[in-house]
Amino acid sequence: MKPDFLNDIRFTDLTWAGAGPFGTKVFSDFGAEIIKVESTVRLDSVRTGGPFKDRRYGVNRSGYFASRNTGKKSFTADLKTKAGRALVHGLIEKSDVVSNNFGPGAMERLGLSYDEVREIKPDIVYLSMPMYGENGPLAELLGVGMTISAVTGLMWATAYEAGDPVGPGTHYPDHAANPYHAAFAVLAALRYRQLTGKGMKIDLSQVESTLNFIGTAVTDWAITGREPPITGNADAHAAPHNVYRTRGEDDWLAVAVIEDRHWTALCDVMGRGDLAADPALSTADGRIAARDRLDVAVADWAAGREADPAAAELIAAGVPAAKVASARHLIESDPQLAHRGYFQRVAHPELGDSLYAALPFTIDGERIELDRPPLLGEHTREILRDILELPEAEIDRLDAEGALK
C-alpha cells in the first residue's frame, strides 16, 4: 500500500546525516511531502559516506543516504546566499513542519530561529534535535551517535563485565530512540495544532531522548539506590541465559531460560535428564546459583550443532532461542522476514534495484511500499515552479547567480 494518511502535510526538511532524516522518512513513507533542503556546496555527510553501489563513490550512490531518505524530494539551495535563504523562507511559508538536526546556533545563523520562522508561518511545527539540547554548558559539545551512548550510561552498561565498557557497535541512538521519538513528537504537535491552532517548538536533546530508552534502568536505580548489575548476555533473574558458540565460522546461538518450563524443555532437547532431575536446579534461584556450570552444559551441547537447526529444535520445544543473525542472514536466510515481505527492492537510476528494510509493521495486512530516494537536486526546479510558483526565467536567473547550488 501507499498510504495517503499525511497527504495534507509538507515539511521543509533541513535534517542531514543519520538521525534527523531517519525521523522524517517515516512521514514521506506515509504520504507527506518532504522537501529535503540540501546543497551541492555542503553535501549531506551520508551522501559522501558509504556503502556505495559497486563500491564506487557518487553523490547518488550511497546506500546509507538511500535508506534514510525514501520518498523525499531533493531541493538544492546555497543557504550562504541571500537568494537561497529567501527560497527556503518561501518554502517554510507553505509548510507545516520545519525540521533540523544541526548543532545549537546554526539555524539562528541562517535566519531560521524558531522566532523568525514563526514570523513566516505562525503555526509552524518546528523540530530541532541537537545532540545535548539547545542550551546549557555542554550544548556545544561535538559528538556522534556513540557520544550519546557514552554520556547516557548506555555505553557503560553494554559490557561483558562491570568496569570494562564495550558499548553498542553502532551509533545506536541515531537509529532508534532519536528518530522515532522525533517522529512521535511531530505527530503529537500536528494534533495539538489541529486542536488549538497553535504550533510548537520541539527541542529534542538526543541525550535526553536516549536516556528515556534506558529509562527503565534509570528508574530502577532511583528506586533502589543501586545501579542495575552489568550482566553482559546473562540476566540477573534467569539462567541459563547466554550466547553460545555453535558449528560454523562465527556462528552463535542465543538461549534464554526464563521460566521453569523452559528449563525442563531445554534439558529434554539436550538429553540431560540428570539436570532436569536435580531439584537444586528446579527454581530460577537454584539455576542462577549454578549459572557457570549450566553455561558449560549448554555450550557443550551447542558446540556440536549448527545454529539454525539448534534454534529450531529449542523453539519447537518452547524455549526462547535464536541464531545470532547478521544482516546478511536476515536478508538471505530468515524465513520469517521473507514470509512477511520485510525487505523491498526499489528501482533507482544509479543504485539499480537496491534493497531497503520496510517500516517494521504492516497496516491492514499490507506493507507500506517505499518510493526511491531522490537524486541530489532532482526536484529543485519542480518545487520552484509548482510550490513557489516562479516563472522559468526567474528560475534560470537564480540558477545562473548560484542560489540553487
Next chain:
Amino acid sequence: MQPYSGIRILDLAHWLGSYTGRLFADLGAEVIRIEPPGGLPDRERATAGTFAFLNASKSSITLDMDGAAGFNRFLALCGSAQAVILERDGPFWDRAEALRTALPGLVVTCVSPFGRTGPMAEAPASDLTLQASGGILWMSGRIEAAPLRLPFGQAAMVAGTYAATATAMCLRDAERRGRGHLVDVSAQEAIAHSLQNAVQVWDLEQRVSVRGGEGTRDATEDVFACKDGHVFLAAPPALPNSWNGLVGWMEELGHPSGSALRDTRWTDREWRKTQAAKDAFRKLFCDFTAGLTREELCEGAKSRKIVMAPVARLADLPDDPQLRHRGFFRQLDGHRFPGPPYALSEPVWRVAPAPELSQATAEVA
C-alpha cells in the same frame, strides 16, 4: 489542552508494547491498562523501575475477561476508545479482527515478537533472543568474544516506539477519514530496522558489518581507558578537526604518541579500519590518557574541537552539568525520574505515577 486530549487508549500490553501507551499518556491521552483481576503479567515480571517507567501516566481497571461475556464487556469498553493496544501472550490477542469488524473506526495496534503472521508468529522469545533474531546482537561486542547484547530491555524500547509512531499515524487517519486500522508491529523487524547501514553494506558491497567494527569503523572510534575511568573518542579522517586537534595536543605536550600518529600510514582510511590499526592506535592513545582523568581529557578536547566524551555510569548522571542546567530529572513518587524525551515549547508534557491495579475503576465506569 494537550496533544492527545480527547483520545482514550485501552492498553493490554505487558512487555513489548508497554512504552507505546506511555508516550501517548504523557501527552494527554487517557491510557487505561485493562487487566484481568490478578493483573497483567508485567505486574509480577517487571522490576519496580521498569514497571514505574513504562506505565507512568496510565490508569488501570480490572475486567472479568472470561468467556464470551468477558469479550463483550471488553468490546463495550472499546466503543468509548479510539485505539487499543494488544500484545501477544496477553488478553484478547486473537480477537483483533473481531474488534475491527465490530468497530470499524477503531485503531487496533498489535505488538508481538515476530508479527501476527509467518512461521515464527507463535515462537517463544525474550529480549536476548529478539536482539539475536533482529540482528542487533550481532553488531556489538569484541571480535574475539561472543556477540554482546544491548542492555536494559532494548527490544521493548525499539518495538514500543515504532508501535507508537504507527499508532499515531493511524489515529490521525481515523480522525480525518473515520476509518480505523489494524497495525501489526514485529519487534524483530523493529530491531532489524535499527542496524545502521548494515543492510546496504551487504546489498551494495557484499560486506558483513560485524562487532568490533573491523573494516567499517575507524581505529579512533572506540572506548579507551584513562586514569579514572573511560572516554569515548572519535577522530576519523571524516572529522579532520578532531584528528588534527588530538595529534596537535599530544605534540603540544611533547607526548611521543603525537609524532607516531603523524606517520603517513595514518592517512590511509582503509588501513585505519583494520584490527592492526585499532591495536596500534589503542596503545598510542592509552599511553597518552593513562595520566589524565576523564575531566582533564574532556576539557582539553572541548577547546580543541576533538570529539570526545566521558563514559558515564548511571550514578554520574545527576552530576551531568547539562542535564542539571536543563532540569532533566523530575521527582515522581519521591524518586528521581527521567524527564521527557523532547522539550516542548507548549506546556503539554505531564507525568504521573504508574497506577496500582484497578486504580481508576471509579472514574472510567
